[in-house]
Amino acid sequence: MKRNSIYLLMMLLVLSACSNDDDTLLDPIEEGMDMSYNEVLGFKKDKAKYNPGEEVNFSVNGTHQNTTVRYKYLGQVIAEEPLTGTSWTWEPPSEDFRGYMVELVKETGGEETVIGTVAVDVSSDWTKFPRYGFLSKFGETTAAQRASVLNNLKDYHINGLQYYDWHFEHHRPLPLDENGAPAESWNDLFNREIYFATVEGYIEQAQERNMASMFYNLLFGAWKKDEVQPVPVEWLMYNDRNHKDINRHILSGFGDIQLTDPANNEWQEHIFGETATVYENLEFDGWHLDQLGNRGTVYNYEGYKIDLGEAYKDFLISLENRFPNKKLVLNAVDQYEQKEILEAPVDFAYSEIWSRYQYQDLAQVILENYNYSNGELNTVLAAYMNYNSQDGNFNTPSVLMTDAVIFAFGGAHLELGEHMLSSEYFPNDKLDMSVELRNTVREYYDFHTAYQNLLRDGGSFNFPALQSQDPDVKLNNWPPVVGQAAVVGKQLEDRQVLHILNYDGAATLQWRDDSKVQREPLVKDNFRITVEAERNISKVWFASPDINGGASQQVEFTQSGNQLTLEVPYLKFWSMLVLEY
Structure with a gap:
């Protein structure tokens, strides 16, 4: 994950999300009130x-x-x-x-x-359908404060947590005292105080909610903040053949991250030993490994060129052999060396998006990862919304349009922790979630989870011939076009799924929406379409995270030969039709 030393906001923000741990029971709600959809019962x-x-x-x-x-x-x-x-x-x-x-x-x-x-x-294994969140603030907290954060994330079905910057130094993540016990507290690389009891408490309380805990660390980092050389120079990676210029990531005023050769056996033995210390003292479920993207042409101490993709693969294979019962995932920064990463024994694909700006690019990354892993691994995208905005609320339409694309193509979005994520420095909480956004994103995660067997459990994408019979509704096959709704299908063994993603009224097709200009699309309802169906259809049903909390409803249809005619009940951001054979 690329580091950004500018963002050092340290104020703790805990999302209560409408009093998620309030167990007070209310009286029965009176009859005769408006029963249009609303989560009035706090289900x-x-x-x-x-x-x-x-x-x-x-x-x-x-x-x-x-x-x-x-x-x-x-x-x-x-x-x-x-x-x-x-x-x-x-x-x-x-x-x-x-x-x-x-x-x-x-x-x-x-x-x-x-x-x-x-x-x-x-699911017996959370990495089959990963819904990844994060934790980034490990100061002195109470069990009740931690429970508030985790209960909120539990309500979004977050089943795995990345513990970001919990560690001491990259090459020595968990400091020990003179007796070999974990230190009570330490400072991270940006001098934030970290408490062992907070990290341990989060892990224990996450286990109670069936949420996995993954510790964050670079796979090749040696933290240098003074004149003392942290690791032998023979382990390091260089920009020249004569080992004069160390490849490093400079964090102005704080220190440097010196990068090691991932394939160096002595480095592997060292960091695996430090990892064993972590696992001996904290019940983490695995390691969320990070890199720093394309480092240019790099060399080992002996002057040989390093193939980082192969070095990553070598490191991951050795790591899995050392800790076969722990989960592994490695961030592919802007897809750098993702093909080689997914040939190694990782448990899901993780891509941090930087140079791919359009909605169609998000879909393409997910499809690339699926192909690289031979259709075996699902994807989590670290895609930072409203990135250059410095204050106020997140733009609700841009978040929902981005989630709709990622979810419809079978991915997940790393975005939820103590706050919603807006930059690569996870403690940065410069933007807030409005109540509307909290509630609507929760419906999207309900939808994502309830229909995971359609969205993330095999199948092949296709583009069935689909036409609108309503002049106010313009449809095109994916990728999206402003002023129209984009359609993409997925063929499963006994079903054809149709996703309709609405861009009629959209202000931009750039998902990050730095200036927060994205607009809600124009709502469509009860519009007729025709679909070309190669087989006889026995049932059609509809669901959308934008209406009725994602509840499904059956749709009447007629079929004449291979032409199916039906009425789509509703379209705002994203609607799904399922044709059953």
């Missing part, structure tokens, strides 16, 4: 994900009469029961790696209204 579950056979504990902060709890898998009702209290349990089916949508549906006068939704992920 929650207790963990970020669940292992097969594990019970889900649900809670609401009030009840409605004539309300049903409906459990669905990919649009199909698998169980339902009346809502009779403010807490209950459910044991999902035993199948591994499945996402479910749970809906609260109220009946009034024969009409059904969705008044709450929450997703459930049943």
Whole structure:
């Protein structure tokens, strides 16, 4: 991850997200109120994900009469029961790696209204469908403060956490005292005070919520802040054949990161030993490794040119052999050496985006990673929203449009921690999330999780012939065009998925939206389309994170030969149609 020494904002910001840990029970809500969709009941579950056979504990902060709890898998009702209290349990089916949508549906006068939704992920391994968040502030905290942060992230189904800049020095991440025990506290490279008890407490409390903890560290960093040489010069990487010019990353006023040769056996033994010390004292689930992008032409101490892609692969293979039960992921900064990285034993793909500016570029990176990994690994993108903006709120349309693209193409977005992420220096909390953004992003993560078996579980992208029968709705195949809605399909064994992403009314196709100019697209509803279908269709259903909390609804259709005609109920940012054979 590229470092930015400018951003050193240290104020702690903990997102309470509308009192997520408030267990106060409210009286039943009165009849006759407006029942248009709103998460009025504070519908929650207790963990970020669940292992097969594990019970889900649900809670609401009030009840409605004539309300049903409906459990669905990919649009199909698998169980339902009346809502009779403010807490209950459910044991999902035993199948591994499945996402479910749970809906609260109220009946009034024969009409059904969705008044709450929450997703459930049943997966024995979080890296199958990674939903990655971060922690970046490890000062002195209470258990209640940590619980507030984690409960908020749990409600977004964040199942893995990157502990950013928790460490002491890159080549000595966990300092020990004279007795060989972990130090009570230390300063990180920007002189922030880090408390061992805070790091340990976060790991323990994350485990209670089935959230994995990954420690951050460079794979080739030796931190030098004084005249003492941190590691032998023979381990270092150089810009010249005569080992005179050390390849380093300079952090003005703080020190330098000297870069080591990742394939140097002695360096590997050293940093693996330090990693063992970390694992012996903290129950991290794995290592989030970082690099610094393209370093130009570099050499080892003997003057031989280093192939960094091959060196990364060598390092990762050795690391996996040393710690076979720990998770590994290596950041491909701007996709640098990603192909070689994904040939190594990493558990998912991680790409930090810099020079790819368009929505279509985000999709392309995800597709590249999928191909590099032979269709085996899902992707997390570190894509920093509204990057050059210095204050105020995030722009809601730009965040939702970016998430819609990433999610529709099967990726995940690293963006949520103690605050929403706006730069590569994770403690920087210069921008805030509005209440609207917190709530809408939560619906997107519900959608992302509930339909993960359509979005992130195989299949091949395609472009079915699709036409609008409404003159006000213009459709084109992906990539996007301003003034139109872009369509991309995915073919699965027994389903054809259609994603419609709306750019009618958009101000820009650049996802980062530095100036916060992006606008909400123009809403479309009840518009007719025709779709070319090669097989007979038995059922069509619709879902969108922009309406009814992502709840699915069946759609009527007619089929004549290979032409399907149907009505799309709603389109704001992103809508999904599923054609079942």
